[in-house]
Amino acid sequence: MKILVLGGDGYLGWPTALHLSEVGHEVAVADNFVRRHYDNELGVESLVPIEPLQTRIAVWEELTGKKIGLYIGDLTDAPFTYRIIEDFAPDAVVHFAEQRAAPYSMIDRAHAVYTQQNNVIGNLNLLFAIAEINPEIHLVKLGTMGEYGTPNIDIEEGWLEIEHKGRRDRVMYPKRPGSFYHLSKVHDSHNIEFACRIWNLRATDLNQGVVYGQQTPETARDERLATRFDYDGVFGTVLNRFVIQSVIGHPLTVYGTGGQTRGMIDIRDTVRCIQLACENPADRGEFRVFNQITEWKSVKDLAETIKATSPEDVKIKYLDNPRVELAEHYYKVTHTRLVELGLEPHLLSDTLIESLFEITKRYAHRVRREALLPTVNWRSPKASSFLGSPAEVSRILGRVLRAGEGNAARGSGQAHEAGEAARGVVEVCGGAGDHVVELAEQLEADDAEDSGPRGQRRDDGVVRYVRHDRLTEPAGIPG
């Protein structure tokens, strides 16, 4: 069948396009390359180098003889969205083309607004284009398990049969998402369900868990086909980040108690799930939801697993949780529908983790340690973080960490530099700066005898209020 993969340059969009091409579908991808722009903005890079999309597509054709079509543009540009649906005339559209990092959406007002505007409006344009051009097209939309939050009841697949005061109904499963990003996906789900109801569209909402792994059989064929491997505190998902931390001798950074439990899935299962959803379309008028996970783990368990598997001496560091989420909670998820369609899960195993160690070791020289820490604080609403952007915080934090290496240096010029840098963080970030400095301190030796200039910083570190900055509106994409 003809399948259009939106967001085909991303971590999952690219391997999905390859997998669908490999199994015989006619594939085109669309992308606006904003994922590469986020790297520029945050001052980070994928651990594994990635080729330009045009190169990747050329390499795939060179190796397999299979062509992948390419559209360059933005879904919030409605004429572009209409044009690609008309031009490629897909049977299914796989929609990965959204800003997908919770911390990115929590940086500040501008990033929250950007995330919801980009995701919700892009998806609305897509719904109208499908409805008007060809309502037979099956929309396969990437949602997230984060839409549900952590309810005290079992999480069902999108819908819930309830009884209330002696009457029954089937309703959309109640949502309690944990970031402006997760909220954008909840908004999408509601918009899609409505479009199915009034226009008889067919849609599958894939509420995906945290994805881990970096290779699929297709991407592994040539290093120029590699997909992203993100490890930074903004875009790096938890297991991938732990692996990198363990390899470079950095403590695994667990937020809070680590009792937070999340649904997980191997990247190889992700691409297979998309294939299954496409090849078994929803009915006209049907809004169906699959919980795209294969198992669930607490963050603490994940850290312990990495620690146990790693040949290195791995430490686990419990940081104050920068997010607002329950530390300990019930978690049980129904996820049978993809298995019914034929999914054979790859569960998290030593083999997978060992392969990740291998990839990481090859590229360990590319790791920027300061990018590993969480620089975005859920509790600190900010209009704009032009001065306190993650990139800026990371830069200053890097100085703190370097200056703080080895307690012997305390009291010396290096400690003084750390103190100055810490003050800088406080000044540029407002409330969030304190948080970053505390994290840096937690990571240094617990037995520090004196806090040096940093102690003074606590006393005199008045947060300077950057009014002109707060009232500056970014044009389009923030950053």
Place this chain on the structure above:
Amino acid sequence: MKILVLGGDGYLGWPTALHLSEVGHEVAVADNFVRRHYDNELGVESLVPIEPLQTRIAVWEELTGKKIGLYIGDLTDAPFTYRIIEDFAPDAVVHFAEQRAAPYSMIDRAHAVYTQQNNVIGNLNLLFAIAEINPEIHLVKLGTMGEYGTPNIDIEEGWLEIEHKGRRDRVMYPKRPGSFYHLSKVHDSHNIEFACRIWNLRATDLNQGVVYGQQTPETARDERLATRFDYDGVFGTVLNRFVIQSVIGHPLTVYGTGGQTRGMIDIRDTVRCIQLACENPADRGEFRVFNQITEWKSVKDLAETIKATSPEDVKIKYLDNPRVELAEHYYKVTHTRLVELGLEPHLLSDTLIESLFEITKRYAHRVRREALLPTVNWRSPKASSFLGSPAEVSRILGRVLRAGEGNAARGSGQAHEAGEAARGVVEVCGGAGDHVVELAEQLEADDAEDSGPRGQRRDDGVVRYVRHDRLTEPAGIPG
């Protein structure tokens, strides 16, 4: 207390500002006047003439000595939003400043996108401004009963205690809204609940029913203080529209069977509810929801009530429902919380309806008959209706109606004109045009002997596909 009313130039914002001022609060209003722009776009006007906002404010001060502050600007402009919160330093913010008509959001893609972008982003900016400047501020947000849809179980006040597989939780009440407008309010509710959760904001979401009536004690003091009285098919709410139809001898236009049941509230209760919510704020961190209705009625019952009360000979006309909604359904709503705070409801009565007849008669010469019909069809997704906008459809429909008056004219030049006009509708509106022409035909005599040129139109009326138009992106506000 100091209360900032956002959207203070609108149908309800203005009477609310007056009422809060009357009972002793210090009030300011903010507005971008887009409601007056919608009138321009749709080619309609409030039945009752309304003064410029500046004049209304001056008259209020002249009559009462009370001042109302005025900010002119747009909530999607974040610097404006921050500035008004800082400058006025309110204790409570009453947020009416959203596009509030379901049919307007269903005109086409551009209007759907405008509605969600305007409502969701304006509200997000407001949440950030409150969180950053003063999280003590109580947000009183206007939602809608339409967020719930028509579930087969009782509608509770925003939250639902559920038991599932032997476990219990309290969740946000599941939503199934019926338009892109209603969806925008669902998105708002989720965003606000999250903001309360992470930033400890205090918010009251008022899920308001269909409002009827045009006068409050405050607006009735001087005709220059009048609020809007909308009767058009896009912004006119159902009871107000029926009253006007009855006065001008137009059949009451019931969509579908009229079995659709909706929560209702008198405009005098609306302003009182807002006062009660402001004076009894939510706790820090609390997201509370009040169902702001006093009773519920089926559309058919409303029509019968108007028919029974009117001194005129009123006909009821059942039109094909342009919306997608259940014709017959269960409907029971819990709405005790505002009563617990002191609301004494004005239930729908002959007295109220008679006062509406009186107002309508005074301004009956201002009614544009063609504006009364529903010109927006839920089932017809369109990228852009530049040529088939409601104003354009109304204009052509006016010609159809005028030409079709009296069957005697059939076969004559007038009928020919009607046929030509009908063809015009089909051409400019695509699928929606057919719908409009059918409505016009339904409204003409049922016993027409021949369909004249209109019959030919059915055979040869190929929908011309206006591609250049569909791909034209409006800049900002559509229209």
